[in-house]
Amino acid sequence: MSEATRPRGPIERLLAVNTAIVYLFFYAPIALLTVFSFNANERVAIWTEPSLRWYQAMFQNDAVLSALRNSLVVALISTVVSTVVGTMLAIALERYRFRGRGFLDGLAYLPIIIPDVTMAVMLLIFFFQGFDILQDFTGIRLSAGLGTIVLSHVAFNISFVAIVVRARIAQFDPAMEEAAADLYASRWQAFRRVTLPLIAPGVAGGALLALTLSLDDVVITQFVSGPGSTTLPVYVFGLVRRGVTPLINAVSVVMLTASMILVAISLGLQRGSTVKEAMAEEETEEAPLATVPASHG
Amino acid sequence: MERISRLVVLGLVLALLVVACGGGGVAEDDGDTTPTTVAGDDGDTTPTTAAGDDGATTVADDGDDGDMAACEAGETDGDLNFYNWTEYIDPELVTAFEEEFGVDVVEDFYDSNEALLARLQSGAVYDLTVPSDYMIAIMIEEGVLMELQKDAIPNVTNLDPFFADPPFDSGGTYSAAYQWGTTGLGVNMDVVGEDFEPSWALVFDPELVAEYPGGISLLNDPRETMGAALMYLGYSMNSTSEAELQEAADLITGVRDYIAAFDSDTYAELLVNGEVAVSHGFSGGYLTAIEDWETHTYVIPQEGATVWTDNMAIPANAEHPCTAHAFINFLLDAENGATLTNWNYYASPNEASEEFIDPEILEDEAVYPSDETFANLVVIEDTGDFEINYTDFFAQARS
Amino acid sequence: MAKTIRAAPGDAPVTPELEQAAARAKSRRGFLISLPAYVYLVLLFAVPLVLVLVYSFASRSSTGLTLLEDWNMGSYRRLFSPLVAEIAVRSFVLATLTTLICLLVSYPFAYYIATRSARARNILLVMVMIPFWSNFLVRTYAWRVILGTDGFVSQISRLFGGEEIRVLFTNTAVLIGLVYGFMPFMVLPLYAAIERLDWGLVEAARDLYANGWTAFRKVTLPLSMPGVVAGSILVFIPSLGAYVTPAILGGGRTTLLGDYIVSQFLTARNWPFGSALSIAVMAVMLLATIFYFRAGAKTL
Numbered sequence: 001m002s003e004a005t006r007p008r009g010p011i012e013r014l015l016a017v018n019t020a021i022v023y024l025f026f027y028a029p030i031a032l033l034t035v036f037s038f039n040a041n042e043r044v045a046i047w048t049e050p051s052l053r054w055y056q057a058m059f060q061n062d063a064v065l066s067a068l069r070n071s072l073v074v075a076l077i078s079t080v081v082s083t084v085v086g087t088m089l090a091i092a093l094e095r096y097r098f099r100g101r102g103f104l105d106g107l108a109y110l111p112i113i114i115p116d117v118t119m120a121v122m123l124l125i126f127f128f129q130g131f132d133i134l135q136d137f138t139g140i141r142l143s144a145g146l147g148t149i150v151l152s153h154v155a156f157n158i159s160f161v162a163i164v165v166r167a168r169i170a171q172f173d174p175a176m177e178e179a180a181a182d183l184y185a186s187r188w189q190a191f192r193r194v195t196l197p198l199i200a201p202g203v204a205g206g207a208l209l210a211l212t213l214s215l216d217d218v219v220i221t222q223f224v225s226g227p228g229s230t231t232l233p234v235y236v237f238g239l240v241r242r243g244v245t246p247l248i249n250a251v252s253v254v255m256l257t258a259s260m261i262l263v264a265i266s267l268g269l270q271r272g273s274t275v276k277e278a279m280a281e282e283e284t285e286e287a288p289l290a291t292v293p294a295s296h297g
Numbered sequence: 298m299e300r301i302s303r304l305v306v307l308g309l310v311l312a313l314l315v316v317a318c319g320g321g322g323v324a325e326d327d328g329d330t331t332p333t334t335v336a337g338d339d340g341d342t343t344p345t346t347a348a349g350d351d352g353a354t355t356v357a358d359d360g361d362d363g364d365m366a367a368c369e370a371g372e373t374d375g376d377l378n379f380y381n382w383t384e385y386i387d388p389e390l391v392t393a394f395e396e397e398f399g400v401d402v403v404e405d406f407y408d409s410n411e412a413l414l415a416r417l418q419s420g421a422v423y424d425l426t427v428p429s430d431y432m433i434a435i436m437i438e439e440g441v442l443m444e445l446q447k448d449a450i451p452n453v454t455n456l457d458p459f460f461a462d463p464p465f466d467s468g469g470t471y472s473a474a475y476q477w478g479t480t481g482l483g484v485n486m487d488v489v490g491e492d493f494e495p496s497w498a499l500v501f502d503p504e505l506v507a508e509y510p511g512g513i514s515l516l517n518d519p520r521e522t523m524g525a526a527l528m529y530l531g532y533s534m535n536s537t538s539e540a541e542l543q544e545a546a547d548l549i550t551g552v553r554d555y556i557a558a559f560d561s562d563t564y565a566e567l568l569v570n571g572e573v574a575v576s577h578g579f580s581g582g583y584l585t586a587i588e589d590w591e592t593h594t595y596v597i598p599q600e601g602a603t604v605w606t607d608n609m610a611i612p613a614n615a616e617h618p619c620t621a622h623a624f625i626n627f628l629l630d631a632e633n634g635a636t637l638t639n640w641n642y643y644a645s646p647n648e649a650s651e652e653f654i655d656p657e658i659l660e661d662e663a664v665y666p667s668d669e670t671f672a673n674l675v676v677i678e679d680t681g682d683f684e685i686n687y688t689d690f691f692a693q694a695r696s
Numbered sequence: 697m698a699k700t701i702r703a704a705p706g707d708a709p710v711t712p713e714l715e716q717a718a719a720r721a722k723s724r725r726g727f728l729i730s731l732p733a734y735v736y737l738v739l740l741f742a743v744p745l746v747l748v749l750v751y752s753f754a755s756r757s758s759t760g761l762t763l764l765e766d767w768n769m770g771s772y773r774r775l776f777s778p779l780v781a782e783i784a785v786r787s788f789v790l791a792t793l794t795t796l797i798c799l800l801v802s803y804p805f806a807y808y809i810a811t812r813s814a815r816a817r818n819i820l821l822v823m824v825m826i827p828f829w830s831n832f833l834v835r836t837y838a839w840r841v842i843l844g845t846d847g848f849v850s851q852i853s854r855l856f857g858g859e860e861i862r863v864l865f866t867n868t869a870v871l872i873g874l875v876y877g878f879m880p881f882m883v884l885p886l887y888a889a890i891e892r893l894d895w896g897l898v899e900a901a902r903d904l905y906a907n908g909w910t911a912f913r914k915v916t917l918p919l920s921m922p923g924v925v926a927g928s929i930l931v932f933i934p935s936l937g938a939y940v941t942p943a944i945l946g947g948g949r950t951t952l953l954g955d956y957i958v959s960q961f962l963t964a965r966n967w968p969f970g971s972a973l974s975i976a977v978m979a980v981m982l983l984a985t986i987f988y989f990r991a992g993a994k995t996l
Contacts (some may be wrong), residue, residue, distance in 0.1 A: 019804075019805050022805045025876070026827045028821075030838060032841060033837070069460055085736060086733065089732075092726050092729040096725065098724070099723070099727070100734070107738070108737060113981055114937075114978050116934075116939070117977075119959075119976070122745055122748050122962060124745050126743060126747055144420060174731065216831055218832075226422060227405050233833045243410075252838070252863075256831065263825065415961065558865055558947035560951060685756075696783055696950075
């Protein structure tokens with residue numbers, strides 16, 4: 001934007017102050033949480049002296065470790081599945097027309113706009129009734145556990161992945177794929193060497209979103225989990241209701257650090273791919289299918 | 298080519314189906330094995346296949362007692378899924394059990410009998426739970442519990458005869474007593490003074506309550522809290538009159554502005570930390586948490602309070618009933634029973650444990666009330682078809 | 697399946713039949729590609745939805761079990777009771793307040809970021825995202841520490857000679873928690889909308905002697921409306937159905953919709969009523985979203 005339209009003087013300063021306050025608002029709780037996780041005494045907000053005891057306690061606490069393990073397993077499986085299925089959905093909706101497309105389009109939006117409480121209720125009743133019917137017909141009795149949690153997470157994640165990937169697909173010209181076809185590429189080759197690299201940032205973004213949502217989820221997981229399949233957020237949620245010690249702070253800080261590392265990695269990958277693409281673009285004149293100039297990543 | 302994309306699509310669909318079935322199948326063994334590998338930490342090495350082979354064998358039926366394999370004393374059949382009240386069992390006892398029997402105990406927690414029932418009704422499968430007296434009666438009615446095999450719990454003879462044959466479960470067929478205690482008020486004497494009247498008015502009289510900095514907390518428990526209100530109003534704690542319940546609900550709503558929280562887990566901490574001036578809670582919770590008895594104390598209101606018994610019971614669809622029996626037997630052991638009381642400060646129903654319990658605890662009236670206090674204590678009873686009204690009116694009062 | 701169509705230069709001309717066959721093949725392919733998602737969403741979303749609808753007409757036994765018989769409208773009738781109305785209004789007011797506060801704070805914030813240099817923008821954006829990517833539960837819990845009787849807020853007030861304040865367990869605490877949790881949902885769409893603005897139009901307004909404020913009011917603001925609407929919807933809907941935040945910061949004192957629904961399943965054991973509530977809430981949100989689409993935003 002030009003100089004003429006940029007806010008000036010006192011207004012600009014005011015905006016800057018507001019921005020600083022907002023950032024403070026965003027980060028202060030996290031900072032405080034971190035600081036007090038190193039607190040020696042049991043009171044959550046009164047500082048005595050630094051100590052690592054809560055981190056030690058955390059790593060010795062079976063319940064925490066098992067919850068952590070459950071969370072990771074669920075998050076990984078549901079992310080992979082929902083990313084694949086969600087990407088396929090996005091491609092189908094954006095690039096093809098077929099019967100039932102409108103219905104699917106609408107259906108795919110629903111998990112995003114309903115609150116997770118409602119989704120939790122839906123899935124609870126579904127599994128409850130489903131297991132009942134299954135038992136009546138076959139005598140096999142299933143029960144809620146990690147499986148039901150994974151199924152539930154995939155259910156809402158497909159839509160989120162699809163939205164992110166769709167946004168990305170919409171950004172580039174279908175002519176790219178046509179061009180690939182003109183150059184004798186089969187559909188699969190066109191997909192693998194043109195479409196996929198182009199939508200890769202979108203897919204990665206969608207996968208990251210799915211991972212985050214899965215690791216964050218409390219209500220849906222709480223409703224469809226069984227004994228022994230507690231995930232970390234549900235466990236922390238229970239702890240908070242039951243009694244608060246800095247152990248929760250320590251757990252929280254670990255979770256925070258893990259997410260930040262994930263974000264850093266994903267950002268690094270995205271930047272890396274953009275740089276690689278830009279470099280490749282400079283180097284070659286011919287257009288082998290693999291290197292197509294990408295819109296900014 | 299085309300065929301490849303078709304194959305990919307089909308492959309993905311198949312993969313999905315496998316995940317779905319595999320997930321479901323895994324969920325069926327124990328609910329606590331991960332879908333990937335045989336995690337060595339559960340003592341149970343069930344193969345992680347789809348459509349549980351194991352599942353089908355253990356469960357051809359609804360777990361009718363008739364079909365149950367007999368358990369021997371001390372026999373175990375996998376890890377224990379233990380559903381208990383919070384802060385109710387000494388972690389060292391749990392560890393001792395795990396080591397002695399070589400199984401893991403997976404703990405889950407609830408904060409009221411109604412929450413327990415709701416969870417069981419929604420299909421959650423546990424091996425052992427600890428409902429209170431009236432809830433046992435309800436659960437027996439519903440057929441939710443499995444009969445105890447007395448052979449597998451020889452230590453049951455340690456129980457005091459009164460608890461071995463309770464009114465809500467004749468002959469102790471379905472349950473074995475765990476602990477018993479009272480419900481009353483925890484009071485901060487710095488706020489209410491030393492010379493206060495031990496009455497429910499401390500939490501229900503708006504004039505009194507308005508003065509407290511911080512306010513009060515009540516139990517998040519339909520029967521207990523509605524019961525307290527009923528008793529304050531002079532009605533029976535087991536009332537079956539909707540009108541009376543409505544009055545009780547209105548009473549609670551009357552002080553709602555001063556209620557800091559409805560909490561069945563941290564009521565003692567809330568008091569001791571100064572967050573509230575008076576809180577409603579269970580005897581042992583206060584006895585564990587209160588350090589300075591000059592400032593804080595636990596009282597049983599004069600209008601009446603509850604005395605309750607919590608009991609170990611095995612749900613009918615439990616997947617590891619033998620381990621459950623072993624755990625019950627373990628806890629009924631004289632010394633273990635005493636360890637329990639020495640840790641959670643609730644009264645033990647175990648006669649044989651008496652010699653191992655801390656003498657101070659035996660003499661503490663807050664744990665073992667005197668006879669005259671007993672005259673004021675009421676037992677919660679199952680009100681049959683009317684029962685659901687307590688939950689409904691409580692929900693109304695809370696909202 | 698249809699023949700592979702490859703247009704090679706200089707080949708036989710493409711006939712209408714060929715084109716039709718190609719179109720049909722393509723359509724079938726699209727359908728197949730969408731199939732996994734289709735199956736999954738129908739099975740694990742549409743079917744559960746129908747089940748909830750069915751359950752909302754069911755009745756309840758005296759011990760709280762759902763009976764799939766004696767179908768009745770009792771649960772829906774109960775939706776109109778004063779208690780439900782009170783809870784609904786309370787939740788609605790809270791959600792609206794949350795949205796308004798988020799909007800008022802986020803707009804200048806997003807505006808500032810959008811008007812920085814490209815590099816600064818990226819950095820600032822990443823700094824917004826980082827808390828967002830961190831765990832929601834953890835972030836909400838952090839406020840519990842700050843707002844408690846021993847917490848930061850209280851300590852500061854004591855420093856200034858005031859008395860201990862406990863903001864925790866009040867509606868204000870819940871409001872703060874909701875604003876904190878959902879602000880990124882408001883910031884991002886706003887930022888996207890403002891950043892895409894054609895500043896030439898604002899320049900033109902200035903050229904026509906409009907001062908800064910007028911230019912903002914009559915050009916910038918209306919043009920950024922899609923972002924405002926998108927952000928508002930993205931904040932309002934989860935706030936209306938919020939469960940975790942009120943549970944952690946509100947102390948269970950006042951009941952909001954989210955907790956009310958959850959309690960029907962976790963303690964009150966009234967699945968038909970809980971189902972009716974869920975359906976009603978979903979219907980309201982659906983209406984809100986349709987309204988949003990009508991208001992002219994192009995994508996979510």
